[in-house]
Amino acid sequence: MQDWWKKATVYQIYPRSFNDSNGDGVGDLQGMIEKLDYLKELGIDLIWLSPVYDSPNDDNGYDIRDYYSINPEFGTMEDFDQLLDEVHKRDMKLMMDLVVNHTSDEHQWFKEHEDYYIWREKPNNWQSIFGGSAWEYDEEKGKYYLHLFSKKQPDLNWENPELRKRIYEMMHWWLQKGVDGFRMDVINFISKHPDLPDGPNGDGSDYFMNGPRIHEFLQEMNDEVLSHYNCVTVGEMPGTTPEDAQVYTDPNNREVNMIFTFEHMDLDHGPDEKWDYKPLNLIDLKENLEKWQNALYDKGWNSLYWNNHDQPRIVSRFGDDTNYRYESATMLATCLHFLQGTPYIYQGEEIGMTNVAFSSIADYKDIETLNMYNDKKNNGIRERKILDQIHHVSRDNARTPMQWTANEQASFTTGTPWIQVNPNFSEINVESDLKQSKSIYNYYKALIKLRKEVSLITTGKFKLIYREHPNLFAYKREGKGETITVYCNFSDQTIEVDEQPKGETLIHNYDVQANSHQITLRPYETIVYKGQ
Numbered sequence: 330m331q332d333w334w335k336k337a338t339v340y341q342i343y344p345r346s347f348n349d350s351n352g353d354g355v356g357d358l359q360g361m362i363e364k365l366d367y368l369k370e371l372g373i374d375l376i377w378l379s380p381v382y383d384s385p386n387d388d389n390g391y392d393i394r395d396y397y398s399i400n401p402e403f404g405t406m407e408d409f410d411q412l413l414d415e416v417h418k419r420d421m422k423l424m425m426d427l428v429v430n431h432t433s434d435e436h437q438w439f440k441e442h443e444d445y446y447i448w449r450e451k452p453n454n455w456q457s458i459f460g461g462s463a464w465e466y467d468e469e470k471g472k473y474y475l476h477l478f479s480k481k482q483p484d485l486n487w488e489n490p491e492l493r494k495r496i497y498e499m500m501h502w503w504l505q506k507g508v509d510g511f512r513m514d515v516i517n518f519i520s521k522h523p524d525l526p527d528g529p530n531g532d533g534s535d536y537f538m539n540g541p542r543i544h545e546f547l548q549e550m551n552d553e554v555l556s557h558y559n560c561v562t563v564g565e566m567p568g569t570t571p572e573d574a575q576v577y578t579d580p581n582n583r584e585v586n587m588i589f590t591f592e593h594m595d596l597d598h599g600p601d602e603k604w605d606y607k608p609l610n611l612i613d614l615k616e617n618l619e620k621w622q623n624a625l626y627d628k629g630w631n632s633l634y635w636n637n638h639d640q641p642r643i644v645s646r647f648g649d650d651t652n653y654r655y656e657s658a659t660m661l662a663t664c665l666h667f668l669q670g671t672p673y674i675y676q677g678e679e680i681g682m683t684n685v686a687f688s689s690i691a692d693y694k695d696i697e698t699l700n701m702y703n704d705k706k707n708n709g710i711r712e713r714k715i716l717d718q719i720h721h722v723s724r725d726n727a728r729t730p731m732q733w734t735a736n737e738q739a740s741f742t743t744g745t746p747w748i749q750v751n752p753n754f755s756e757i758n759v760e761s762d763l764k765q766s767k768s769i770y771n772y773y774k775a776l777i778k779l780r781k782e783v784s785l786i787t788t789g790k791f792k793l794i795y796r797e798h799p800n801l802f803a804y805k806r807e808g809k810g811e812t813i814t815v816y817c818n819f820s821d822q823t824i825e826v827d828e829q830p831k832g833e834t835l836i837h838n839y840d841v842q843a844n845s846h847q848i849t850l851r852p853y854e855t856i857v858y859k860g861q
């Protein structure tokens with residue numbers, strides 16, 4: 330099927346933290362192979378691997394030194410080939426991370442091809458997303474290069490046709506090996522305004538996000554590479570509206586199949602920065618998801634996600650990881666998986682892994698977190714306040730090792746893990762979830778199975794109901810004389826809905842209904858009906 334990815338459920342592996350097979354404390358490719366049956370059993374169709382390429386790891390692999398080799402911490406190219414083969418044998422697919430907005434400063438290109446990068450005599454006022462100026466002075470060259478992320482991640486100059494050709498060659502190389510697609514890292518940053526003008530208060534995002542040649546570059550990439558394969562593409566695109574997404578994902582435009590939006594993930598950020606977190610207003614979330622569902626219906630395609638390696642854990646963020654961990658994790662899963670689009674599950678989400686709260690900054694590893702800490706410390710902000718922000722927002726919340734069992738180091742490694750295991754592993758782990766019939770894992774498995782059986786989940790038109798309710802997220806999916814209705818209680822308060830239960834129950838996260846005459850939703854209860 331051409332659009333096979335419309336029916337797929339994706340699982341993201343963050344290689345360093347998934348499963349370590351050789352005791353060096355870092356997850357690896359053989360470790361992934363050991364767990365493929367686990368993923369198959371869950372119902373996964375497509376695996377997305379965060380970068381496994383050779384890298385000095387300034388940003389955990391998002392700084393690539395060599396696109397054609399595997400980071401030795403993860404294994405060898407033979408291990409990779411074996412992984413790909415084992416994935417395909419199980420009738421699953423594998424998607425690579427494609428990081429081509431920037432390379433590592435240790436990439437050969439940075440040493441040999443000045444014109445593959447962006448240089449200026451004088452920096453503009455843009456700030457790096459990881460803090461500080463986006464420009465670094467090169468003593469030898471006597472000028473500055475642009476780095477929208479760390480200074481070890483210089484931005485590539487997509488204006489240079491030779492550079493583009495080198496990237497397309499590399500993509501062909503991986504696709505010919507048999508990989509099934511790409512998740513494209515900040516791909517809407519590749520076209521910058523040619524003059525690189527100053528931005529208001531150092532925010533140059535208007536000049537590097539969705540820039541003047543972005544559609545041209547993506548179309549060229551399609552013509553040169555992607556159109557020759559039956560592959561899937563998802564573009565990570567911060568700062569993109571549903572209207573932009575219509576253009577990017579409209580198949581007639583030949584750009585990408587779907588994009589990762591950030592809008593729904595930014596709703597609990599303060600006005601100045603993401604570290605200034607605030608409680609979610611559910612009405613904002615409903616309105617936002619409604620906008621995306623409607624904008625892309627029949628035009629493009631949505632990707633659906635709550636979690637990835639850059640986001641705190643959803644059960645700790647929009648749920649209640651203390652009193653209602655099972656109920657809120659399964660409610661959030663239901664809310665997302667009944668929407669139209671391709672759902673993404675991030676490792677550990679399927680067992681309701683939570684945020685972590687290390688008491689010392691020494692236990693944190695993420696460059697963004699460490700830069701922010703140092704910056705705030707220098708500005709006199711209290712340690713306690715900074716740590717509180719880190720506990721809620723840091724990307725390391727997602728990066729603690731996968732919790733496989735209640736044994737030492739959660740059986741992630743026999744050695745010392747590169748980042749500490751969340752101390753709650755003895756309670757929250759795969760082994761315990763697999764044993765119990767009522768578990769978050771089994772609930773995810775049921776959701777994934779339903780998506781394969783009930784085609785309306787893929788095709789139905791979205792309709793928001795109870796729009797003004799502060800705690801209830803309810804919606805319908807309609808089509809061909811059938812309707813699915815999804816009710817999600819986002820709070821620990823009981824909600825009485827003025828309706829009778831009707832139709833077949835597709836899924837429910839409590840054992841029995843509270844009331845047979847009226848829909849009553851207990852804390853974080855979710856229920857889905859299908860009927861005429």
Ligand code: NOJ
Pocket residue numbers: 388391392428478514515565638639
């Ligand atoms: C987005 C990736 O998801 C993130 O982890 C990384 O730090 C930046 N892009 C830079 O590559």
